[in-house]
Amino acid sequence: MITQNIVYSNAEEKPGIGNEAAGSKELPVRILNNLVTRERAVGIGLMSGGVSVVxxxxxxxxxxxxxxxxxxxxxxxxxxxxxxxxxxxIVIIAGSEIHEMQQNIVTNTRGPKMRIKESKVVEK
Incomplete structure (x- = not known):
């Protein structure tokens, strides 16, 4: 579990917090209650088949x-x-699958607030 961290001013071209190919539906990587600010690149990056709760x-x-x-x-x-x-x-691309997406607040962004391309948000 990645929880209650402050990630500030990462000078790399990598996410402040990332999950690359880790976790499963039974045991997802849990990214909870973190502050990610002044990142040069992506705040939270989930890629390459990883399974997460954010x-x-x-x-x-x-x-x-x-x-x-x-x-x-x-x-x-x-x-x-x-x-x-x-x-x-929020960007969801490349065959990603979201099982539940609720109560997110997105303000003052460049471009659309949320973008979904070639992916799906599963309805229960």
């Missing part, structure tokens, strides 16, 4: 996307606050 995070002042889901599964994408990003707040 809830209650604050992402502010990123150079790119707030939360990027790229070819991954997110069981819960809830109650995140995203503001002042250099790209859309």
């Amino acid at each position: 809830e209650g995070n604050i992402i502010a002042q990123t150079g790119s996307v707030g939360i990027a889901v790229n070819g991954s599964t997110v069981l819960k994408l809830n109650r995140n606050r995203i503001t002042k990003t250099g790209a859309p707040g």
Whole structure:
């Protein structure tokens, strides 16, 4: 579990918090209640088939996307606050699958607030 961390001013071209190919539907990587701010690139990046739960995070002042889901599964994408990003707040692409997405707040972003392309949000 990745919880209650402050990630500030990462000078790398990598996500502040990332999941690359880790976790399963039975035991997802849980990214909860973190503050990610002044990131040069993506705030939270989920990629390469990883399985995650992403809830209650604050992402502010990123150079790119707030939360990027790229070819991954997110069981819960809830109650995140995203503001002042250099790209859309939430991007879901490349065959990603979202099982639950509720009560996210996205403000002051460049481009659309949320973008979904070639992916799906599963309805229960």
